[in-house]
Amino acid sequence: MRGHGISRGHLVALLLVSGLFAATPARAGTTHESRSVLARRLPLLTRGINVGWLNNPTFTLDRPVAEREAALIRATGCRHIRLFLNVHALEDPADSARPNPEKLPALDAAIRIALQHDLAVIVDPFHYGAHGAFVFPRPGTPGAERMVQFWAVLARHLARFDPDRVFLEAANEPKLPYPREWYVTEVRLLKVMRRNAPNDTLIAGYNLRASPNDWDGIKALTYFPVVADPDVVYDFHFYEPLTFTHQGAGWARIPAVRKLHGVPYPSSPSVIRPLLAEFTTPAEQAVLRRYGQQHWDRRTIFRRIDVAARWAAEHHVHLICDEFGVYGAFAPPAARVAWIHDVRVTLEKLGIGWTIWNGSFGFLERKDGHFHLDVPVLHALGLQVPPKPAAK
8 A cells, every 4th residue: 555554566576585485395296286186075065054053262173073073064055165264262271383283183083074975175274362252463572472482383284184185264354544564474374385385285374454444355356476386276255335244243344334235236225215214324335336336237246256367367376265254144035046047156166155144144054952954055156955954
């Protein structure tokens, strides 16, 4: 950004000095061979769902629940899970720069459960701070050094699994004010991950915002300094527009969206007009009017995601959208299904892998000890409804 943060020229200089743009020596063979390996693995990065088996404060795996969920997910036709981890719970209490060796068996067991059910696994650390928010360090700080050291140990541990089926994602939703500040640290992460897991496909996590007041994650993705490593996939998340996807969500970044409900999709001024009589605060009316004027439909979605696809094509890299979905508590069901369908079709048309978010944003939710499938969402994703088990 001009006049703020780290400039592109300064970033490139830092990375060149550090050797981070240089081809890494970790993988044997040629770039062509590495690209062939990635091409073989990419089909597994389509049709996935996020699961939080180890997203808890004690890093405890409920094996029977995980077994049941893995079997159900595979029966829908999904090919992978994105296993998101509570990193704070995984850290060694004596040294936060490394995983707790007593917790790693739970991670190993979770990965094996997925693999035994013919599901590939993206391992993704969620960096929670003391108050539950994602916390990411600026480059050159002790926190950044700890993160690099942590991934060195974790990648070395995970390298024992089949690299054709286990993928390592650097981070989830960093949101530094200037993306290039985060990318300085992330490129270091990718290098240390490659050194310690020489045969695994790595996934680079995009920054959530393009500048302090610009939460355009796709724009922020295009600022990523593509690394020389040919076995890296770049990710982004898609929840646009928040007025629709996060209506009624109490944690929504835009406060005016938190009270909304019944917001339709596709949008136009005429379909939004009846809502203006119900939601009367200036902020609510402003977000609703803007949403209607933007005419969100499948063509709008395609134009937005195509920005990422064009960037990937320009740099000869591959993408995965490993989070998308619509909060189901307050969105009209048919509109929710239509949005999910349009996003999924767009991603597949553009050759981008995908992983739906879980719970009330996707097709599978656990309530009262039972799993509930959202059949219309399954159909929107091109997945199948698992057959009911035979009565005993």
